[in-house]
Amino acid sequence: MRAPLIIVGVIVAAALLVPPLLPWGYDVIDWNAVRAAPLTGAHPLGTDNVGRDLLARTLVGTRVTLGVALAAALVSLVIGVAWGAIAGWVGGKTDELMMRIVDALYALPFMFVVILLMVVFGRSILLVFIGIGAVEWLTMARVVRGQVLQLKQRPFIIAAEAAGAPARAIMTGHVLPNVAGVAIAYLLLTVPQVVMVESFLSFLGLGVQEPLTSLGIMVKEGADDMDIAPFALILPGAILVTLLVCLTLAGEKLRDRFAR
Amino acid sequence: MIALILRRLGTAIPTLFTVILLSFLLMRLAPGGPFDGERPLDPATRAALTSAYGLDLPLHKQFFRYISNLAQGDFGPSLVYRDFTVTDLVAKGLPVSLTLGGLALILALALGIALGLWAAVRAGGWVDRGVSMVTTILTALPSFVTAPLLVLLFGLTLGWLPVSGWNDGAPLNLILPVIALALPVAGAVAKLTRAGLATALSEDHVRTARARGLSPARVLLHHALRPALVPVASYIGPAAAGLLTGAVVIETVFALPGLGRYFVQGALNRDYPLVLGVVTLYAALIILFNLFADLIYGWLDPRVRQ
Numbered sequence: 001m002r003a004p005l006i007i008v009g010v011i012v013a014a015a016l017l018v019p020p021l022l023p024w025g026y027d028v029i030d031w032n033a034v035r036a037a038p039l040t041g042a043h044p045l046g047t048d049n050v051g052r053d054l055l056a057r058t059l060v061g062t063r064v065t066l067g068v069a070l071a072a073a074l075v076s077l078v079i080g081v082a083w084g085a086i087a088g089w090v091g092g093k094t095d096e097l098m099m100r101i102v103d104a105l106y107a108l109p110f111m112f113v114v115i116l117l118m119v120v121f122g123r124s125i126l127l128v129f130i131g132i133g134a135v136e137w138l139t140m141a142r143v144v145r146g147q148v149l150q151l152k153q154r155p156f157i158i159a160a161e162a163a164g165a166p167a168r169a170i171m172t173g174h175v176l177p178n179v180a181g182v183a184i185a186y187l188l189l190t191v192p193q194v195v196m197v198e199s200f201l202s203f204l205g206l207g208v209q210e211p212l213t214s215l216g217i218m219v220k221e222g223a224d225d226m227d228i229a230p231f232a233l234i235l236p237g238a239i240l241v242t243l244l245v246c247l248t249l250a251g252e253k254l255r256d257r258f259a260r
Numbered sequence: 261m262i263a264l265i266l267r268r269l270g271t272a273i274p275t276l277f278t279v280i281l282l283s284f285l286l287m288r289l290a291p292g293g294p295f296d297g298e299r300p301l302d303p304a305t306r307a308a309l310t311s312a313y314g315l316d317l318p319l320h321k322q323f324f325r326y327i328s329n330l331a332q333g334d335f336g337p338s339l340v341y342r343d344f345t346v347t348d349l350v351a352k353g354l355p356v357s358l359t360l361g362g363l364a365l366i367l368a369l370a371l372g373i374a375l376g377l378w379a380a381v382r383a384g385g386w387v388d389r390g391v392s393m394v395t396t397i398l399t400a401l402p403s404f405v406t407a408p409l410l411v412l413l414f415g416l417t418l419g420w421l422p423v424s425g426w427n428d429g430a431p432l433n434l435i436l437p438v439i440a441l442a443l444p445v446a447g448a449v450a451k452l453t454r455a456g457l458a459t460a461l462s463e464d465h466v467r468t469a470r471a472r473g474l475s476p477a478r479v480l481l482h483h484a485l486r487p488a489l490v491p492v493a494s495y496i497g498p499a500a501a502g503l504l505t506g507a508v509v510i511e512t513v514f515a516l517p518g519l520g521r522y523f524v525q526g527a528l529n530r531d532y533p534l535v536l537g538v539v540t541l542y543a544a545l546i547i548l549f550n551l552f553a554d555l556i557y558g559w560l561d562p563r564v565r566q
Contacts, residue, residue: 104275111505112523112539119527119535120286196402203404203509204524216404223408223513227416234412237405244400252396 004246011243015062024053026060027211035229048218048232049225057213058236064214066243068129069194075133076194077187080140085175087141088148089167099145102138110135114197118206128207132197140186147179182258189251192244199240215240268554272547279543280330280536284323287532313337326536335537340529346537349522354541356426357518360510361503363434364441368499371442372449373492379450380457380488381480391450398447403506407440407513424515437514441506445499452495456488463487486560493556500549504542 024030024043029050038046038054045055087098117131151157151174160170195215201207202216210217215236222233301309310316314325329336335346379391414436415423422433460466461484469483470476508520515521519538526534 104278111508112542115523115527116283116286116535116539119530120289192400199402200404200505200509204512204527206524206527219405219408223404223411226408226412230412230416233408237409241401241405244402245397248396248400 004249007246008243008250011062011239012066015059015066019056019059019063022053022056022059024056026056026213027052028056035225035232037229038231045235046229046231048221049229054232054235057218058215058239061213061215061218061236062239062243064125064208064212065195065198065216065240068125068132068198068208068214069191072129072132072136072194072198073187073190075130076137076140076190077183079134080137080186081144081176081179081183083137084141084144084146085148085171085179088145089152089171089175091149091152095145099142102141105135106138111197111200114201115204115206118201125208125212128198128201129194132194136190136194136197140183140190143182143186144179147182148175151175151178182255185251185254185258188247188254192247192251195240195244195247215243264554264558265551268551272551276540276543276547280327280540281323283536283539284326285319287536288319288322313339330540335540336533338526338531338534340526340531340534346533349534350519350537350541353517353519353522356516357504357507357511357520360434360437360441360516360518361500361507363438364445364503364506365496365499367438368442368445368449368503369492371446373453373489375446375450376453376457377480377485379454380461383458388454391454395447395450395454398443399451401444401447403440403444404509404513406443407437407510410436410440411513424513426516433514437510437516440513441503441510444506445502448495448499448502449492452491453488456491457484460484460488490557490561493553493560496553496556497546497550501546504545 019026029052030043030047034047035049036043036047038044040046043053043055045053045058047053048057083098083102087095113135114131117127121127157170157174160174165173198207198214199216199219202214203220205220207216208214218236219233219240222230222236226233307316314322317325326336333347335350338344338346338349341349375391375395379388382388411423414421421436422430425433457480461480463484466479466483469479474483504520507518508523510516511518511520512524519541522534523538523542525531526538
C-alpha cells in the first residue's frame with residue numbers, strides 16, 4: 001500500500017506546488033513554440049497545438065481533476081454514511097425501503113443520469129461534483145449499513161442503550177467512530193471512480209469547461225492532435241492512468257485490511 | 261423459470277417508467293430551449309415551432325403524449341437533425357451499438373474467464389500475482405485513454421488497422437473499438453472468475469470429484485467452473501451498463517455512427533427528444549440484460565430458481 005500512496009503523494013505535491021514556479025501559466029499561449037517537442041527550447045515537456053506549456057497544463061489539470069474528485073467523493077461520503085447509518089440503525093420497514101431505493105438506483109444507467117443533469121443545469125464545475133457525488137454514494141451506503149447492523153449487536157452499544165444514552169449520542173459517540181475506518185477505505189476507492197467519471201464527462205465536452213482544464217480535457221485535446229504531436233496525449237494519459245491505478249491499489253489494500 | 265421471468269418483469273416495468281418520467285421532468289426543467297440559437301427567432305416563428313412540437317401544452321399532457329407515442333414506437337422528432345425522427349436515428353444507431361457491445365461482451369467474457377482460470381490453476385504463483393496486477397490495471401484504465409493510445413500504436417504508428425470509421429461494419433474497422441471497449445470489463449470478469457474458483461475449488465463436491473480420481477482438467481472445467489461463474493453471471497447486468505457507457509466514448513473516438521454518438525450530440529445541442537429517447541432505450545437495454553443475467557444465474561445455480 002505504501003508505494004502507490006507515495007506515487008499519488010508526489011503527483012499531488014507537484015500539482016499543488018510546482019505551477020507557480022513555472023515561467024508559463026497553463027493558459028498562456030507561446031506563438032513561437034506551437035507543438036514544440038519535449039526537451040527542446042523553453043518548454044521542458046513541450047507545448048500543445050496552440051502553444052500552451054504542457055507541463056503547466058498537465059499539473060493544473062491534475063489539480064482540477066483531483067479537486068473535483070475529492071469534493072465529489074466527500075459529497076458521496078456524507079450522503080452514503082448518513083443514508084446507510086440511518087437505514088442500519090432504524091431497521092425494519094425504513095431500512096427495507098431505503099435499501100430498495102439504493103437497489104433501484106444501482107440498476108439505473110448512472111452515467112446517463114449525470115449527463116442528463118449536466119444538460120439540464122448547464123455545465124458548471126460545481127454541478128459536476130455535486131452530480132457525481134449524488135450518484136456515487138450507493139456502495140458507501142450499503143457498506144455503512146452493514147457495519148451499523150453488526151455494531152448494533154455489540155455489547156458496548158447495547159450497554160449504552162441500557163444506560164439510557166440518547167440515540168444521537170450513541171450515533172456520534174459510538175457508531176460513527178467505529179464506521180470511520182471502513183468509510184475511509186471506501187472513500188479512497190470512490191476517488192478513482194470519480195476521477196474516471198469526471199474525465200469521462202470532460203472528454204465528451206460535458207464536464208469541466210475551457211479555459212479551465214482537467215486531465216480529461218487534455219486527453220481529448222491530445223487525442224484530436226495525436227497524429228502530429230502524440231506527446232500531448234501520452235503525458236496527461238500517463239498521469240491519469242498512474243493516478244487511477246495507484247488509488248485503486250491503495251484503496252483495495254485498505255479495504256481488505258478492514259475486511260479481515 | 262417462467263415465474264422468475266414474470267416476477268422480474270413486474271419490477272422492470274415500473275423501473276423503466278420511473279426512468280422515463282424522471283428524465284422527462286429533468287429535460288423540461290432545463291433552462292434554455294432547443295430554439296435558442298445564435299440568431300434570436302422571430303416571435304411568431306418561435307410560437308409556431310413551440311406549438312408544432314407541443315411544448316406549450318401542460319406538463320402532464322406532454323408526458324402523456326410522449327408515453328403514448330413511445331408505446332407505438334414513435335420517439336418524436338429530433339429537434340436538431342430536422343429531417344429525421346428520433347426513431348430514424350435510433351434505428352440507424354442501434355445496430356452499430358449492438359454489434360460493438362455484443363462483440364465486446366463476448367471478447368470480455370472469453371478473455372476474462374481464460375485469465376481467471378489461468379490464475380486459479382497457478383494459485384499463489386507468479387502467474388497468479390501477475391494476472392492480479394494486470395486485471396487491476398485493466399479495470400482502472402479508462403477506455404477514453406486506451407482507445408486513443410491503441411489508435412496511436414496500431415493505426416498511426418504501425419499502420420496495421422484503420423484509425424476510425426464504421427465502413428459498414430468491416431471486421432478490420434471493428435477490431436480496435438471492440439478491444440478498447442472490452443478490456444475494462446475483461447479485467448473485472450477475470451477478478452470475479454479467479455475469486456469464484458478459489459471458493460469453488462475448496463468445496464466438498466470438488467474434493468469428492470478429485471477423490472474419485474477424475475483428471476484435474478475435468479475437475480476444474482466440469483465441477484469447479486460452473487459454480488465459480490455464478491458471480492460472473494450476476495456481473496453481466498453491470499457489465500452491460502459499463503459497455504453502453506463505454507460505447508459512448510468509443511463511438512466518439514472512432515467516429516462510429518452508433519447510439520452513443522447521437523446521445524452526446526443530443527446532450528451538447530439540448531435535443532430533448534433525442535436524449536430522452538436514447539436514455540429510455542439504454543434503460544430498457546440495461547433492464548433486459550439484468551433479466552438475461554438472472555436467467556443465466558438460474559441456469560448455473562438451480563437453487564435460485566425458487
